[in-house]
Amino acid sequence: MRPIDISRILGLSTSTLRNYERQGLVPPSHRSQAGYRMYTQEHFAYFECIEAMSPGFGMELTAQVVRGLQAKQVDSVLWLVTKSQADLCRDRQLAERNIQMLESQENGQITRDESTELKWMTIGEASAETSIPASTIRHWEKIGLITLERDPQNGYRRINRSQLRKISLLRTLRTAVYSDTVVQLKQAIAELNHEDVVHAKKIAQETAQYLDKVNQKQLRGMYYLYALCRSLQLLE
Known part of the structure; x- marks a missing residue:
């Protein structure tokens, strides 16, 4: 997926997507032969989760959540959200x-x-x-x-x-x-x-x-968090 495609779907600017990547909130992007960023469906699930969680949980906790998922620390993440x-x-x-x-x-x-x-x-x-x-x-x-x-x-x-x-x-x-x-x-x-x-x-x-x-808003965020955890195969 191109950054512009995700931008149009989620209503986020491409600069916001790049900023999230620079902060380590999503895995590093792939590059096309021409050197352009290319995102996968996994990246899209991360971006979708961030967009859904931040209004109810705040950006600081949301950042902890998505970084924790990249480290496969699903239980720690879920307890943060529960608190x-x-x-x-x-x-x-x-x-x-x-x-x-x-x-x-x-x-x-x-x-x-x-x-x-x-x-x-x-x-x-x-x-x-x-x-x-x-x-x-x-x-x-x-x-x-x-x-x-x-x-x-x-x-x-x-x-x-x-x-x-x-x-x-x-x-x-x-x-x-x-x-x-x-x-x-x-x-x-x-x-x-x-x-x-x-x-x-x-x-x-x-x-x-x-x-x-x-x-x-937190309920909506939890829905997309669950979807991300499923896509990453972090839940039994």
Whole structure:
């Protein structure tokens, strides 16, 4: 197959195909007598897998997958993919918990969290409660996604329940593949008024819907990964 043939079928530029080859994401191409690149059906299966997997799993993991398959490390590859799916499932469950919590607050139901709304906690305590490393919380503050107050007595960062909600919303997108939608959701969280429970719930719902779409993209990626593994005769 000529590069232009694959380019037309998959909607990828020929320069992208050459770039994937230079990065070792597909086996080296054959050359015609005139010196032009020629790809086989195996190459096409690799390109197809990369194009299908990257939207749901990200290019970094996709690169690990196709390089691993070239090394015949199929089990290691499949566990990498399984972990990514497990992370997505965890984030979706967290998004659902955020929605339920915000719905309770919107309906005026008093919760333990609301009763301690004004209680301040350290960044270490917030990290323990959200399972987000303190370094990540500091990074979100540095790039403007959250704004943390300082204790007037010692200058340490302090966080209340309202700010913790923002951190929880951001956490659902922590492992998400970079996209315009992710950027927009993070920006919406950054601009969120701490007291606007209705808007916070809307963002949580939009995040859950986004993760649902990622799940569908991962399913498509898995289909083409399976097809590639079969074509390489790596599965029993």
